[in-house]
Amino acid sequence: MxxxxxxxxxxxxxxxxxxxxxxxxxxxxxxxxxxxxxxxxxxxxxxxxxxxxxxxxxxxxxxxxxxxxxxxxxxxxxxxxxxxxxxxxxxxxEEFDDEPVIEVWSDRMQTKLELVYDNRVWNIYHKENLEESFGTREAAVDYLREEGFRPAK
Incomplete structure (x- = not known):
């Protein structure tokens, strides 16, 4: 200490x-x-x-x-x-940004998830449903990758 x-x-x-x-x-x-x-x-x-x-x-x-x-x-x-x-x-x-950042991720089955940065939080959505929230982008991306998702093209 x-x-x-x-x-x-x-x-x-x-x-x-x-x-x-x-x-x-x-x-x-x-x-x-x-x-x-x-x-x-x-x-x-x-x-x-x-x-x-x-x-x-x-x-x-x-x-x-x-x-x-x-x-x-x-x-x-x-x-x-x-x-x-x-x-x-x-x-x-840091001022809150009015425009959220949205990234689309997909898996091999073509399931799509959105990674959204909004009000200092990284949220993962499946359609309109909130799946998870993370304090850092890195943690959210790690979760997505572990679940088999990659950035959609």
Whole structure:
């Protein structure tokens, strides 16, 4: 587990974050350029190493996140901490695209599925039915390939 000081040093590698001291010697780090009302990326970083990173509704972290979109970083490695902070900043600085990205995939039986990127989520549809949702394109493509699908021509 990283120490408080190690986590603080990693967080401060992100120049777009502003440190603010709060009660009990805890720290918050704000992303002032957030496109949304939410600006806190790192919340309640405590001298005991506990703390949270805001990731909103990113499916990539859905198993770890609270219902408020926070992930506890107590046991995070340096690499994982850098990744989640970067994802949080990207999340808060990304505008929703009105036009979804749609890709058609098919298998040997000519069954067609649509891979749709919409509102930060990669969804797989069979006709009008949602089959699966993924936080990353890579995870969605891995699933499709495992199920025998390839990009349609």
């Amino acid at each position: 990283l120490t408080f000081e190690q986590k603080q040093a990693i967080i401060e590698e992100f120049p777009q974050l502003t440190k603010k001291e709060i009660s009990l010697k805890r720290l918050n780090y704000h992303f002032e350029e957030s496109l949304y009302e939410k600006t806190i990326v790192v919340e309640k970083l405590h001298p005991n190493g506990n703390g949270f990173v805001f990731i909103g509704d990113l499916l990539k972290y859905e198993k770890e996140a609270t219902d408020k979109g926070l992930v506890n970083i107590r046991d995070y490695s340096a690499e994982a901490l850098r990744e989640i902070i970067g994802d949080s900043i990207d999340y808060l600085s």
